[in-house]
Amino acid sequence: MSRQLISSGSPFEAQVGYSRALVQGDWCFVAGTTGSDPDTKAMPEGFVDQAANALKTIGRALEQAGFSFADVVRVTYYITDPAYWDDLGQATAPIFGDIRPAATCVVAGLIKPEMKVEIEVTAFKG
Numbered sequence: 027m028s029r030q031l032i033s034s035g036s037p038f039e040a041q042v043g044y045s046r047a048l049v050q051g052d053w054c055f056v057a058g059t060t061g062s063d064p065d066t067k068a069m070p071e072g073f074v075d076q077a078a079n080a081l082k083t084i085g086r087a088l089e090q091a092g093f094s095f096a097d098v099v100r101v102t103y104y105i106t107d108p109a110y111w112d113d114l115g116q117a118t119a120p121i122f123g124d125i126r127p128a129a130t131c132v133v134a135g136l137i138k139p140e141m142k143v144e145i146e147v148t149a150f151k152g
Contacts, residue, residue: 027051032090034064034083047087054093054149058104059083060141073110073142077117080145085121088149095121097149103131104144114143 032047033039039046047056061076062069064083070076088094101122103114111131122129127147136144 030091032087034059034087046083047091049091049093052150052152054088054091054097054151056084056087056147056149058102058144058146059087060136060138060144069138069140071140073105073113074116076141077114077143077145080143081117081121084145084147088147091149093149093151096125097151098122098125098127098147099150100148101127101129102146103129104134104136105131106134106136106142108133110142 027050030049031045032049034046036046038044044057046059047054049055059080060069061079062083063079064086070079085095088097101118103118105111105114114131136142
C-alpha cells in the first residue's frame, strides 16, 4: 500500500517533521490546521475567520489527496476559549452540516498566542 504525503508549505512542516496530510490506502489523515490565510499566511484576528481559513487549507489538502469534505468521517476542534464554541458553527456548519462526521471539541492552548482554533480531520473512501 503506497503512502502519499501532502504539504501545504507551512514552515512548521519542516521544523517539526510532519505532513499537512497523509494518504494511506483508503484513508486520509489531515494534521491539525490553524487559521492563517492559506495564500498570504497572515493570521486574522477573528475566530470565525481563523476557522474558515483552517477549513480552506484542509479542503485544499483533501483535494490534493483525491478526497473531499464529503469523505470526512472524523473531525477534532481545538479552541482556546470555551466561549468560541458558539461561533464555531458559523464556519463549520456550511461544510459539515449535512456530512455530520463524528466530532470532538477540546479547549486547549495552542503554540502561538494569536491562534484561536486548530482543526484536524480524518477522511475515508471505501
